[in-house]
Amino acid sequence: MMFSIIHALCDIVYPRLCAVCGNWVGAGGQTLCWDCRTRLHWITPPFCRCCGDPAEGVATHAFECGFCKRSPPAFDCARSLLRYAGVCGTLIQKFKYANACWTAAEMVQWLETGARLHFPVAQIDGVMAVPLSARKQRERTYNQSHLLASGLSRRLRIPYSDGLRRCRYTISQTHLNMMARRRNVRGAFTVRIPEWVLGRRILVIDDVMTTGATLNECARILRLAGATGVYALSVARG
Numbered sequence: 001m002m003f004s005i006i007h008a009l010c011d012i013v014y015p016r017l018c019a020v021c022g023n024w025v026g027a028g029g030q031t032l033c034w035d036c037r038t039r040l041h042w043i044t045p046p047f048c049r050c051c052g053d054p055a056e057g058v059a060t061h062a063f064e065c066g067f068c069k070r071s072p073p074a075f076d077c078a079r080s081l082l083r084y085a086g087v088c089g090t091l092i093q094k095f096k097y098a099n100a101c102w103t104a105a106e107m108v109q110w111l112e113t114g115a116r117l118h119f120p121v122a123q124i125d126g127v128m129a130v131p132l133s134a135r136k137q138r139e140r141t142y143n144q145s146h147l148l149a150s151g152l153s154r155r156l157r158i159p160y161s162d163g164l165r166r167c168r169y170t171i172s173q174t175h176l177n178m179m180a181r182r183r184n185v186r187g188a189f190t191v192r193i194p195e196w197v198l199g200r201r202i203l204v205i206d207d208v209m210t211t212g213a214t215l216n217e218c219a220r221i222l223r224l225a226g227a228t229g230v231y232a233l234s235v236a237r238g
Ligand SMILES: [Zn+2]
Pocket: 018, 019, 020, 021, 022, 023, 032, 033, 034, 035, 036, 037
């Protein structure tokens, strides 16, 4: 009750502004104004049952995309919530590069809904984040995936562990194709504490999944360390 009153007073004194367009967010909103919110492109079926890559048209049954058939990923299942374009793209850019850490709270709520919808949450033992290299972490001062994963772990009441470490710097993947991306990230991660992984099912969180090469490599390392299941969830799909 007291929290709600303080919240309402703060909204009057410091009206919240949309993280994307700067307009007033309005009552009940958190991060985006109503107009920006309606322009989010949520990912809906059909999508690959393994990597979650959205497909055009109508599917009458569950299917795997061509890439998952040719090169099965190390994760059991990956899902993304939004298309990385327009409003979502701007939101993630501000979250990642412009210190808009306050936007994480609402994205965590979206992730919780997605995790409960797509994964057997009751069977998951731990939540982890895709780690940044030490250099990037120093430059950015925070790891956006860590903010999402730790927030999600609190909402799901599943322990968060800082279990993955990036052990080498990797070049930008922007201009690489799928197989080149897998080669680029191979050996980029290690498991910090094997006991946190052995015999456990892990949910790995990233802000954006493009080809899935990074999440695939995290899953491969977790599997090698004895994880019995790996699920991957991202806010956006590039
Ligand atoms: Zn807006």
